[in-house]
Amino acid sequence: MSAYAMAVAGSEPFLERAPLLLRDAFVQLLPAPTQWLVHHLITIVAILAVFGLFFAFTTIAERKLLGRLQNRRGPNRTGVPQFSILPWRFKHTLFGLSQPFADAVKALTKEDIVPAAADKLLHFLAPVLVVAFSLLTFAVLPFGRNLIPVELDSALLYFFAAGSATELTIFMAGWASRNKYSLLAAMRALAQVISYELPLMLSVVPVVLVAGSLSTREIALAQGGWTFGIIPHWNVFTPWGFAGFLLFLVAALAESNRSPFDLPEAESELVAGHLTEYSGFKYALFFMAEYFGLTALSGLGITIFLGGWQAPVPFLGFVPSYAWFMLKLVGMIGFFIWVRGTLLRLRIDQLTRLAWQFIVPLALINLLNAAFWSLTRDWTGALQLVRWVISAAIVVGPFVLLGRKLNAGRAPRTYRYATS
Amino acid sequence: MTLALILLSVLILGSAIVALSLRNLIHSALLLVACWAGIAAFYLWAGAEFVAFAQGLVYVGAISMVVLFAVLLTRQGTASEPLGFASWQRFILALVAGGGVAGILVGAVLGTPLTVTTPGPVPVLTVKQIGAQLMGPHVVALLVVGILLTVSLLGAVVLAAEENVKSPEDEV
Numbered sequence: 314m315s316a317y318a319m320a321v322a323g324s325e326p327f328l329e330r331a332p333l334l335l336r337d338a339f340v341q342l343l344p345a346p347t348q349w350l351v352h353h354l355i356t357i358v359a360i361l362a363v364f365g366l367f368f369a370f371t372t373i374a375e376r377k378l379l380g381r382l383q384n385r386r387g388p389n390r391t392g393v394p395q396f397s398i399l400p401w402r403f404k405h406t407l408f409g410l411s412q413p414f415a416d417a418v419k420a421l422t423k424e425d426i427v428p429a430a431a432d433k434l435l436h437f438l439a440p441v442l443v444v445a446f447s448l449l450t451f452a453v454l455p456f457g458r459n460l461i462p463v464e465l466d467s468a469l470l471y472f473f474a475a476g477s478a479t480e481l482t483i484f485m486a487g488w489a490s491r492n493k494y495s496l497l498a499a500m501r502a503l504a505q506v507i508s509y510e511l512p513l514m515l516s517v518v519p520v521v522l523v524a525g526s527l528s529t530r531e532i533a534l535a536q537g538g539w540t541f542g543i544i545p546h547w548n549v550f551t552p553w554g555f556a557g558f559l560l561f562l563v564a565a566l567a568e569s570n571r572s573p574f575d576l577p578e579a580e581s582e583l584v585a586g587h588l589t590e591y592s593g594f595k596y597a598l599f600f601m602a603e604y605f606g607l608t609a610l611s612g613l614g615i616t617i618f619l620g621g622w623q624a625p626v627p628f629l630g631f632v633p634s635y636a637w638f639m640l641k642l643v644g645m646i647g648f649f650i651w652v653r654g655t656l657l658r659l660r661i662d663q664l665t666r667l668a669w670q671f672i673v674p675l676a677l678i679n680l681l682n683a684a685f686w687s688l689t690r691d692w693t694g695a696l697q698l699v700r701w702v703i704s705a706a707i708v709v710g711p712f713v714l715l716g717r718k719l720n721a722g723r724a725p726r727t728y729r730y731a732t733s
Numbered sequence: 734m735t736l737a738l739i740l741l742s743v744l745i746l747g748s749a750i751v752a753l754s755l756r757n758l759i760h761s762a763l764l765l766v767a768c769w770a771g772i773a774a775f776y777l778w779a780g781a782e783f784v785a786f787a788q789g790l791v792y793v794g795a796i797s798m799v800v801l802f803a804v805l806l807t808r809q810g811t812a813s814e815p816l817g818f819a820s821w822q823r824f825i826l827a828l829v830a831g832g833g834v835a836g837i838l839v840g841a842v843l844g845t846p847l848t849v850t851t852p853g854p855v856p857v858l859t860v861k862q863i864g865a866q867l868m869g870p871h872v873v874a875l876l877v878v879g880i881l882l883t884v885s886l887l888g889a890v891v892l893a894a895e896e897n898v899k900s901p902e903d904e905v
Contacts, residue, residue: 435763467860470786474773477794481766484801488759500805507798527860 325458328633332359333459356462360451367642368604369413375650376412382654388412416597423593428491431590435489440591440598443482447605449475454612455533457622457635468529469521472613473514476568479606480506483577483587486599490590498586501661502577506568508668513564515676516557519683520548520617529613533621542627547620552704553682556712558618560676565614567664569607571649573656574664611645612638619645670719675711682707737778745771758804766797783860 336355340348373388380387392406427436452475453468455461465471480503487499524532538546548554567574577586585591588599615621619641622634659667682704689700745768752764769792776785867875 435760465782467783467786470783470790470860474786474789474794477790480794481763481797484798485763488805496805500802503798503802510794525861 326631326633329458331633332457332635360448360462364448364451364605364608367608368601369417370410371604371608371646372416372600373410373412374646375653377409378647378650379654382651391415420594420597425593425595426590428590430491432489432491435485436590437595439482439486439489440595440602442485443479443602444598444605446475446478446482447602447609449478450606450609451612453529454609455530455616455621456612456638457633460622460635461530464530465528467527469517469527469532469617472529472609473510476606476609477510479602482602486591487587490587492590494583495587495589498577498583498589502570502587505570505574505577505661505664508665509564509567509574509672512560512668512672512676513568515673515680516560516564517613517617519553519557519680522680522683523548523553523687529616529621533616533623536620537623539627545620545623545625547618547623549618549620551686552701552708553679553686554618556675556679556682556708558614560672560679561614561618563667563672565607565610566649566652567668569603569610571607572653573658575653575658576661576664579658607649608642608646611642611649615641615645666719671715674715678707678711734778738775741771741775741778744768745775759801762797762800762804765800766793769793769797783858783863 336352339355340352343351377387377389387409389409390406391409391412393403393411395402427433450472452463453461453465453471483499483502483506487495487497487502490496520532521527524535526532526535536545536547540546544550549558566572570577577583578588579586583589585596588596591599615638622638624630624632624634624637685707686700686704689696692700748764748768748771752761752768755761755764769788773785773788773793776782776788
């Protein structure tokens with residue numbers, strides 16, 4: 314019996330079942346042979362519509378928030394366009410919220426320049442594939458108690474398999490441009506993405522170890538319940554989970570080329586790196602894929618560390634689970650925008666050193682920590698306190714020691730200024 | 734189901750054949766990636782979910798990068814021109830090596846008893862069972878693979894870190 318069938322038969326609140334009931338009501342209208350196809354198509358269309366709009370409003374949120382962080386207003390002029398057939402005009406500018414649609418029209422109508430020497434086919438395929446691969450990762454995220462597009466036993470493996478395929482498109486974009494700077498930038502971008510793929514996966518493995526499953530649905534379900542009726546059983550509220558979440562955040566920032574790890578693009582120095590030869594809608598597609606990737610990684614972080622679609626406190630359980638997921642997603646994206654507005658870009662050697670000398674060892678130690686945590690599962694009473702102390706010590710100790718060792722001789726940095 | 738298998742076979746074999754016939758090495762490498770993706774899809778078709786995603790992660794994600802980097806870093810000048818015939822000795826050696834591998838593969842395929850049975854109930858294998866098998870009876874194989882990969886990684890580091898040139902910026 315699938316989760317969906319249980320949901321319909323069970324006594325869950327109406328709002329929890331509403332999306333499924335809506336879909337079934339529509340599917341029932343169609344002839345029987347096409348029903349299975351439409352059933353899946355609706356899921357795909359729902360993901361495209363919801364996350365397409367989410368992407369649009371992420372861009373405007375990013376521009377507005379960055380504007381506020383930099384003490385300016387951000388885009389606030391775009392209102393409703395004037396339709397010449399209408400006799401009146403809607404004057405309000407809607408706080409500039411229709412900006413992403415104006416941006417889309419602009420990107421669509423811009424000239425699409427392809428270098429004469431470019432490999433035309435690969436140059437065209439790269440932006441198409443990057444969007445396709447980044448959309449594939451949404452298939453296994455549990456957006457709500459019953460809202461999971463594809464239920465897979467090895468969902469996490471699928472997520473990373475689909476996500477790592479985007480590396481190919483970076484290479485294709487850089488190589489197909491037939492521009493030596495694009496190719497060099499693509500190699501740099503690949504070095505970064507490959508370096509941070511390892512810590513990303515290593516930061517997820519502890520959760521798999523403790524939950525005993527690769528299925529995103531199982532992992533989200535395992536985080537249900539509250540201690541003392543107030544502290545949720547989310548993985549982030551354990552020492553290893555907290556450390557894992559921080560490692561995951563850093564690795565996710567680097568994987569999705571966000572500031573402070575936005576070296577692959579580095580608009581001000583590299584003129585968008587491997588995307589130099591892209592223009593118009595193809596360029597917009599790369600950015601779309603970047604935001605989709607960021608959203609998917611945030612969704613994964615929510616699912617495995619922040620309790621997935623679970624409500625934070627019991628008395629708010631009446632709010633449907635997908636609303637909680639989207640709220641957490643908005644929070645994560647907001648955090649990423651805040652980070653972008655706050656931190657400075659790293660140098661490439663600092664970036665790779667951070668990955669290989671600091672984050673990978675800490676992630677491996679965190680794996681041991683999670684093993685300790687799952688071995689001491691039946692400790693109770695005072696032993697529970699000992700368990701927490703030991704686990705916290707395994708997190709803090711290596712962090713401080715490794716950080717000091719790596720910083721020795723580097724910090725504080727001395728600046729020498731030219732004197733007259 | 735059969736139609737899907739035919740389509741997958743066309744994808745796998747077609748991309749492999751075109752990859753062999755192309756002069757452009759990068760195109761060949763990318764078609765090889767398509768071939769690997771097709772093999773992953775074939776595993777999915779056969780119901781081996783875990784193997785399919787592992788294939789996708791390892792081959793499409795990682796080994797493709799190794800191949801592409803190797804092509805880019807070793808390409809010298811006129812690689813797109815067809816290679817000439819070098820010597821008879823080389824020809825015979827290539828024939829022996831290729832024939833040997835082909836012989837072993839064909840022998841292995843023909844030597845495996847192929848018992849055609851009516852399709853019974855397909856056993857539902859979870860990832861947990863696969864993990865228990867890998868960590869239990871097959872743990873030696875897993876460790877050997879791990880050691881092999883570590884050794885190759887160390888070898889790569891030794892090869893790459895031969896010259897230790899410090900940039901003037903690090904001195905400050």
